[in-house]
Amino acid sequence: MYGLVNRAIEQLVVSSKGDAAWQRVCAGAGIGAEGFVAMCPYDDSLTFTLVQAVSEELAMPPAQVLEAFGEYWILYTADEGYGELMASAGPDMRSFLANLDDMHGRVEAVLPQMKLPRFSVEDLADGALRVHYRSEREGLAPIVVGLLRGLAGRFG
Template structure:
């Protein structure tokens, strides 16, 4: 994945647990890269190793690290110059998510090797919606859970997100139920 993603992992670990924790994470991950270049692609294995090592060093399940990372991504990408793009994605959660594939597509101008996921929404009501997530990558459902909670929070909503279908159970993609707790 692009260095921007690895930099966000670095930022999260460093801000919450300090630079020593990050040094330990990199060392455990066997990652010998001083500084990630945001616009350069790195093998996915680098990101997965960093998340695995962060889970060991911080004593948290990998799912929890990925969820926290998903929540962090929204503020990190906004801070790194993509805030306006996020603002243009609509004024409610279903619209925002429906725009996401187009946004990642547009981002290919800056990140030509981007391999983005695909998201769509269905069953939209005032109280909930279903999100369909398709990816070439495995194991990122907890990341999406964090992303969806953070996306709801952008619109002042508190959401509970559960994985209702998974490739682990033989489905061809993941489905998430997003229920507003403040409906």
């Protein structure tokens, strides 16, 4: 995964638990604390090791860490220079989700080694939406729960 993702995990820990907690996560994950380069792709195993170390530091299951990460991602990307791109993807939940693959496609123009997930939206009765998520990666579905919660917050 691109360093942007690992940096967001770092910021999530630092902003909620402080620098010392992040240093312990790095020690637990066996990585140096020199940080990640946002535009550089890293092996997926690094991200999974980080999530495991954060889970131990915060004493919460890995799925809960992923969910918190997903919710944070909505705020983080807006702060990291992708705010206009997010805004251009749609003014409400349904149109945003329908445009998500196109929006990721535009991110891919600057981060060409992305392995993109695919999303589609299905309309159910009473205005409910069913979101389909397809990924080459195993085990990241809890992120999507957090992302959807973050988007629900964004769109009220």
